[in-house]
Amino acid sequence: MTGEASIRDTITGPNRLRLAVVDMVGTTITDDGRTERAMSRALVEHGIEPGSTRFESMLGYARDTMGFSKLTVFGHLFEDPATAASANKVFEAAYDEMIDDGGVRPIPGAEEAIVWMRESGMQVCLATGFGRHTQNMVLESLGWMGLADLSLCPADAGRGRPYPDMILTAVLALDLDDVREVAVVGDTSSDMLSGVRSGASLMAGVLTGSHSEATLRAAGATAVVDSIKQLPLLLEKHEARHF
Structure with a gap:
């Protein structure tokens, strides 16, 4: 293979998913309103x-x-x-x-899905619309400090959703080579739109939070599952289709 062909394949070829940017409330945790x-x-x-x-x-x-x-x-x-x-x-x-009062709880299967992703070689960033103080309070209350590779709030990136800033900040912070190596997971249209705007290759909507499947797909979801519990299977199918 010539050097030129190698560069062309790198630019146009598939990229394995190496990072999941995952929402918190409605996606990995529930706070009962x-x-x-x-x-x-x-x-x-x-x-x-x-x-x-x-x-x-x-x-x-x-x-x-x-x-x-x-x-x-x-x-x-x-x-x-x-x-x-x-x-x-x-x-x-x-x-x-x-x-x-103990009302903030993990969505069933969320912690296991995060652990699965990290054990499979992906990095995980927990992203939120909360401020840093509130995000840390939630993570501490769940015993989740250190569960993910990175946690980000809007102030860490410049702008929150629906802008792509948190996703792009995670890409830079975790040394990814290509935004197409990113999966974005969330329960709102703003999660999906931020993923589209960032150039991520997979926007996975979940139905445990605010928005319907129709709303998520209209905002750019490439897949919708009932819960983050189904995310590992979705990621395996995505990888199998693309390699």
Whole structure:
């Protein structure tokens, strides 16, 4: 094989999956609606009347943008940056309290799927729309510090979902050669869209969280499974098809 042909094959040929960027709430963990309750508290404490049209509209936007940076969501809901930052602090404090009550739990099979991926030679990044403090609180409460190779929040990357920044930051941090070596796993349209925008080769939606299969596929999901428990089989099938 000539040098030119070797370079061409490297550029156009298939790439084994070497990294999974995996969402947290709705994908690997469940919080039984605590994210929405913490968002509601932040709205109420900043003068939004519970049950009002404005409250329901703002909460609806928060539901639609699950997976986004929470600070970005509050920035949209409150035009004043100081108010948005204050609301985000209330959200984080409220969520901390809710973590303490034991309501944040792993989705069945999530830990096993992460371990399987790492044992099969893939690296794993846990990505979230939470701030760093909240993400660490969740990981510590589950005993998951060190479970993945890397954890990222929007502040680590510049922008949160639906932008590709966290995925690209993980690629750089973990020394991958090609974004096509990435699988993105999540339960929201923003997870899927961030994967599409990054150039990842597999966008796997799961149905344990916020969005339906139709919504996930419309945002770019290349596969949808019921739960992360089925992810190892999906990854094996993906590899078998491409090699």
